[in-house]
Amino acid sequence: MDKSTHTLVVKSQLQRGDFKLDINTEFRPAVHAIFGPSGCGKTSLLRIIAGLEQSAQSDIALGPTIWQKGKSQLPTHKRKLAYVSQHNTLLPHMNVRANLHFAHRYQQQARLSVEQVSELCGIQNLLEHRPAELSGGQIQRCMLARALLCEPELLLLDEPFSALDKSSKSQLIGCLEAILDTLSIPVLYVSHSADEVLRLADELLVMNSGQIIAQGPCNEVLCDTSLYFNHDDDASALLQGTLHTHSPEYHLSCIDVDGARLSLNQIDKAPGSKLRLRVMARDVSIELLDNEPQAHENDSSISNHIYAEIIDICPSKPESIVLLKLAWGEQQLLARITAWSAEKLKLHIGQQIKAQIKSAALLR
Amino acid sequence: MHAVDLQPLYLSIKLAALTSMLLLVICIPLAWWLVQQKPTRQALINALCALPLVLPPTVIGFYLLLLMSPGGWLGQLNAALGLEPLSFSFRGLVLASMVYSLPFALQPLQSAFSQVNKAYLEAAACMGANAVQRFIYIVLPLARNGIYSALILSFAHTMGEFGVVLMIGGNIDSETRVLSIAIYDHVEALEYTQAALLSTLMLVFSLLILSLLYLSNGRKAHKMGSL
Numbered sequence: 001m002d003k004s005t006h007t008l009v010v011k012s013q014l015q016r017g018d019f020k021l022d023i024n025t026e027f028r029p030a031v032h033a034i035f036g037p038s039g040c041g042k043t044s045l046l047r048i049i050a051g052l053e054q055s056a057q058s059d060i061a062l063g064p065t066i067w068q069k070g071k072s073q074l075p076t077h078k079r080k081l082a083y084v085s086q087h088n089t090l091l092p093h094m095n096v097r098a099n100l101h102f103a104h105r106y107q108q109q110a111r112l113s114v115e116q117v118s119e120l121c122g123i124q125n126l127l128e129h130r131p132a133e134l135s136g137g138q139i140q141r142c143m144l145a146r147a148l149l150c151e152p153e154l155l156l157l158d159e160p161f162s163a164l165d166k167s168s169k170s171q172l173i174g175c176l177e178a179i180l181d182t183l184s185i186p187v188l189y190v191s192h193s194a195d196e197v198l199r200l201a202d203e204l205l206v207m208n209s210g211q212i213i214a215q216g217p218c219n220e221v222l223c224d225t226s227l228y229f230n231h232d233d234d235a236s237a238l239l240q241g242t243l244h245t246h247s248p249e250y251h252l253s254c255i256d257v258d259g260a261r262l263s264l265n266q267i268d269k270a271p272g273s274k275l276r277l278r279v280m281a282r283d284v285s286i287e288l289l290d291n292e293p294q295a296h297e298n299d300s301s302i303s304n305h306i307y308a309e310i311i312d313i314c315p316s317k318p319e320s321i322v323l324l325k326l327a328w329g330e331q332q333l334l335a336r337i338t339a340w341s342a343e344k345l346k347l348h349i350g351q352q353i354k355a356q357i358k359s360a361a362l363l364r
Numbered sequence: 365m366h367a368v369d370l371q372p373l374y375l376s377i378k379l380a381a382l383t384s385m386l387l388l389v390i391c392i393p394l395a396w397w398l399v400q401q402k403p404t405r406q407a408l409i410n411a412l413c414a415l416p417l418v419l420p421p422t423v424i425g426f427y428l429l430l431l432m433s434p435g436g437w438l439g440q441l442n443a444a445l446g447l448e449p450l451s452f453s454f455r456g457l458v459l460a461s462m463v464y465s466l467p468f469a470l471q472p473l474q475s476a477f478s479q480v481n482k483a484y485l486e487a488a489a490c491m492g493a494n495a496v497q498r499f500i501y502i503v504l505p506l507a508r509n510g511i512y513s514a515l516i517l518s519f520a521h522t523m524g525e526f527g528v529v530l531m532i533g534g535n536i537d538s539e540t541r542v543l544s545i546a547i548y549d550h551v552e553a554l555e556y557t558q559a560a561l562l563s564t565l566m567l568v569f570s571l572l573i574l575s576l577l578y579l580s581n582g583r584k585a586h587k588m589g590s591l
Contacts, residue, residue, distance in 0.1 A: 076486070077488075077490075077492050077493055081490060082490060089484055089486075091501075093502075102488070102491065103491040103492075
């Protein structure tokens with residue numbers, strides 16, 4: 001996209017009763033998932049960036065444009081942003097078309113038309129309806145469409161799908177995925193759902209009681225053994241793979257992940273497609289390398305074995321568990337195994353092992 | 365039977381219509397400003413604006429008379445502008461009615477404005493609409509029912525005004541003799557037929573205009589609700 005894209009720089013402090021928010025970070029043009037327990041300040045952060053939180057002491061700039069310096073603020077309506085929340089904020093006294101035109105009329109140079117965006121979001125047949133006539137999923141589609149018509153240089157998404165049922169949620173995520181692929185602006189995406197986040201995000205920012213406790217590329221944060229939540233039972237890591245071949249007779253697809261081959265239920269994509277897989281740490285088990293020749297190498301393509309190096313071993317919780325960090329090529333993976341088997345196998349950092357992946361979920 | 369002079373009815377309607385329109389013009393911005401103030405300031409100003417509700421019309425009339433007299437500051441301002449004296453004039457009546465009916469316009473507006481969901485305004489700000497545009501395109505349409513109520517109530521209240529008019533308007537034909545005064549005069553003169561006729565006219569007219577306004581208001585509310 002030829003439109004110039006900018007990095008968002010945020011330095012902000014907010015004190016409200018016991019709650020203290022203290023943020024100092026940057027968001028490059030990419031999809032940033034903001035993750036953390038309720039009340040940790042995720043929504044406050046988005047509202048501060050949008051200029052809706054008056055009491056914050058902040059320095060905010062999007063590229064060369066200063067949005068806030070101390071107490072002096074650029075009013076919200078002059079900030080080139082779009083905000084989608086979980087609440088229905090479609091204007092109730094207008095139909096969908098009028099709602100979209102409302103967003104459209106305030107843009108100086110509109111590149112997208114209401115018709116284009118309606119098609120992109122699949123709401124062409126809803127345009128004459130009032131918001132009160134729409135379902136939750138339809139409302140969120142219209143809100144996405146409206147956000148796109150704002151031609152934002154920054155997109156803020158505050159749990160946009162949290163009120164939806166599972167099937168409309170996954171449809172909408174697909175829609176959003178396609179949209180985000182066309183944008184090259186910073187996108188801040190607040191969510192509670194790991195599936196949602198890991199499917200869409202390039203970078204992960206983790207907050208706790210008003211502070212950033214981790215920020216970086218998704219898998220780097222997910223495999224950071226110093227972070228408490230990576231010791232939960234549902235800890236996971238992402239693998240970036242390429243679709244290698246299909247084997248229709250077994251209804252399987254073979255995926256290449258930096259030299260390792262994984263088999264998954266048949267995927268409806270062409271060979272060569274980039275894929276993102278999620279592997280739960282509890283679904284990874286470790287075997288020692290036997291010294292037999294690599295004659296069985298072909299077998300491993302079907303049995304989902306990966307040859308990797310142990311780069312970290314960490315006591316975890318409960319005490320019976322240890323967390324291993326494995327690496328090969330560009331990939332990193334976590335494995336949760338019992339401390340007992342780790343000791344029995346005499347695992348140590350730097351050791352080459354064979355990891356078996358019991359299951360992997362295709363995210364995109 | 366004497367012919368009934370309809371001039372007072374016409375005057376009452378003119379007074380009520382003018383008063384309620386002018387009150388809307390003043391109270392819409394005032395109410396919007398008020399709902400955004402801190403609770404303590406809001407309470408103080410509300411108390412001041414609600415005074416006409418509790419004060420006897422004669423008290424309001426008395427103070428207004430003092431203010432509008434050539435020595436009062438309203439009278440002086442009026443003279444400085446080179447205008448006809450306020451007391452015992454139609455303009456004076458409009459001014460007095462506005463004070464007298466102010467709470468009936470202000471309170472429905474205030475309650476309607478305070479019910480407009482802030483999230484809509486924030487969403488509109490994110491879309492690039494400035495404060496004035498947000499007010500015109502979102503607050504006013506969403507507070508429509510409150511605006512109707514303000515109009516109906518201040519109109520009806522002004523139609524029934526008596527004490528204040530008596531205090532500051534006197535009883536000048538075609539100028540300040542409104543319907544309620546004319547009826548009072550007829551009764552004083554024992555002209556019960558004329559009094560009854562004017563009273564019936566007032567009753568029918570009030571019922572008619574209120575029904576019309578409530579009907580249009582109710583139909584719109586129903587339409588909004590069913591959608």
